[in-house]
Amino acid sequence: MNNSIDVIDRLKEIHGADHYKHLAEILGVSKSGVQNWKDRNVIPYKEVCTTALEKGISLQWLLTGKGDKMESGSNAQQFTVPHYAIQASAGGGSLVEAEKIEQHLTLSRDWLAREGISSTDLIGIYAQGDSMEPTIHDGDSLLIDRTKNIIGSDGGIYVINYEGELFVKRVQKLLDGKIAVTSDNKNHMSIEISKHDLDRLTIIGRVVWFGRKVGRSYVN
Structure with a gap:
């Protein structure tokens, strides 16, 4: 099972966020929203998918930490x-x-x-x-x-x-x-x-x- 904190930390890394409040500002969500993801072990799939598409990041890596970080080839x-x-x-x-x-x-x-x-x-x-x-x-x-x-x-x-x-x-x-x-x-x-x-x-x-x-x- 994916751990939401690990996923959120990978979002922080990709967006260059210094802390969770900064990440919330970048993603356009409330600070309490990010805290709820962590507390309830909720994967923010919308934000993960948007980040993957915008940044050319592997969706598998964002969700699991496995495989190559960047999408390869023409994709x-x-x-x-x-x-x-x-x-x-x-x-x-x-x-x-x-x-x-x-x-x-x-x-x-x-x-x-x-x-x-x-x-x-x-x-x-x-x-x-x-x-x-x-x-x-x-x-x-x-x-x-x-x-x-x-x-x-x-x-x-x-x-x-x-x-x-x-x-x-x-x-x-x-x-x-x-x-x-x-x-x-x-x-x-x-x-x-x-x-x-x-x-x-x-x-x-x-x-x-x-x-x-x-x-x-x-x-x-």
């Missing part, structure tokens, strides 16, 4: 992202009907680093409809960074949940505090959400890549 330079059988409407609105992982997208860690994309909470989903054409087409794959869920004045393309429906749109915060939700296809209506109605809006994440299949290849 260390790759990162896989779950792609769900979910559609975000680029048209009139689409409810999330399934959350089944359909496939995995394999990305280069170097590419993620160059683009400044966090690997901690990425998912892939599909676009549906034509309201974001010519930028995004029906059936395109969207790579969503769920850590980017705050809308700024510069805006961007986001996946949002508005009144229970999932959309991919350009979203921007206006000077008066309203949120503008617009389509690239001018044949589709754009809306402004008032400050009083923002509780009806949830930002899922920012679209950081999109592509479509040509045979087996993705292009964007």
